[in-house]
Amino acid sequence: MKQLTIYDLNKNLYKTNAEGKTIQTSWDNFTFIDLFAGIGGIRLGFEAVGGHCVFSSEFDEDACKTYEANFGEHPSGDITKIEAQNIPDFDILLGGFPCQAFSIIGKKEGFSNETCGTLFFDIERILKEKRPKAFLLENVRNLVSHDKGRTFKIITSHLEALGYHIYAKILNALDYGVPQKRERIIIVGFLDNVIFKFPDPIPEKNRTPLSNILEKNVDSKYYVKERIKLSRLERLKDKNYPKPYISHENMSGSITPHPYSSCLRAGASANYILINDERRPTEREMLRLQGFPDSFKIILPYGKIKHQCGNSVAVPVIKAVAKEMIDSLKAYERTTLYAK
Structure with a gap:
């Protein structure tokens, strides 16, 4: 045999x-x-x-x-x-x-x-x-x-x-x-x-750092209002945390920065996670956080892409x-x- x-x-x-x-x-x-x-x-x-x-x-x-x-x-x-x-x-x-x-x-x-x-x-x-x-x-x-x-x-x-x-x-x-x-x-x-x-x-x-998934030239529409930015920065746990970071607001209202995103969620507020407490992630950045290739086509508005990425x-x-x-x-x- x-x-x-x-x-x-x-x-x-x-x-x-x-x-x-x-x-x-x-x-x-x-x-x-x-x-x-x-x-x-x-x-x-x-x-x-x-x-x-x-x-x-x-x-x-x-x-x-x-x-x-x-x-x-x-x-x-x-x-x-x-x-x-x-x-x-x-x-x-x-x-x-x-x-x-x-x-x-x-x-x-x-x-x-x-x-x-x-x-x-x-x-x-x-x-x-x-x-x-x-x-x-x-x-x-x-x-x-x-x-x-x-x-x-x-x-x-x-x-x-x-x-x-x-x-x-x-x-x-x-x-x-x-x-x-x-x-x-x-x-x-x-x-x-x-x-x-x-x-x-x-x-x-071998892991992709946050800096590699962030887009270089981001439209002003992704940036939050000044009052939201200031409120986040006031509650930021570590005000000297190095950029880039992504923060999220926890149940107690504290803003916690990390060199990675918290879990993307379909139903969360548009301001749930912010990059450097300044802006929302773009559609492409959310897809990158999920490991989708840049060749993946985006054909729907921001809110729907955010929902789809979260799911x-x-x-x-x-x-x-x-x-x-x-x-x-x-x-x-x-x-x-x-x-x-």
Whole structure:
């Protein structure tokens, strides 16, 4: 029997067959669906590792406009009205399902919120019908502690009941290269018993500094009124904090500066975060804080882009997890081939 290529997770290398050739796997070319697609941040992460989207769904029409401008397709609408059997076959399900029902900022209603919380069960019915090899779900970190952990337990138990092996971890966008503190729970599942580990944080020297994402010539419309600026500066915790910085107003009214942004939020005031307590971030800067490329098209007004960025994901985090998922799936497939 010829020795087939096996990915060694410990040594991070491939073994080759008797002819010295690396064996290709089906994961060199895979498909995915993009549910609750927003403006396509999760899609970008999986396209970066070789994936091809065969179906997308998004309820918000403004998000659909941005998505279509950048990906050339208008997502299907309300997922609750789409029959699972009508979705094309695919390898991986992706879903950043709505987080408002579980958010620390929101009402924390969880599954009692009929319009948001129960949308998880649409993911469940699609997984049950289509049986993809893997999935990735993303949500706010508070999902883990919501209702004393019962909500998260319901979600994972339902996924395990479908036969999936589950991995979950809270990841911070700061650790993966963008200057934004954004902690999100990532849930990864495999139909087979795939060995998986979440990506390690990247070295600090390789992370994008705040200065690199700021635009040089910013229109005056982004600058706040003088009274707002003075009020912020009066309450600034460290008045000698070096520029550039981004500050936000906390619950006590204090203004806290950092060399990174606090978490972008869809519903926050336009003055929630300010650069140097002087101006709002531009549309491009908000997209950069989420790791979107500068080639990403902006076609809607400021308020709508701000809302969309707040609802989106940090692309580098998704890309890093996607790479680990595909490497793990390749390793499993090669190991299975070798065993046969």
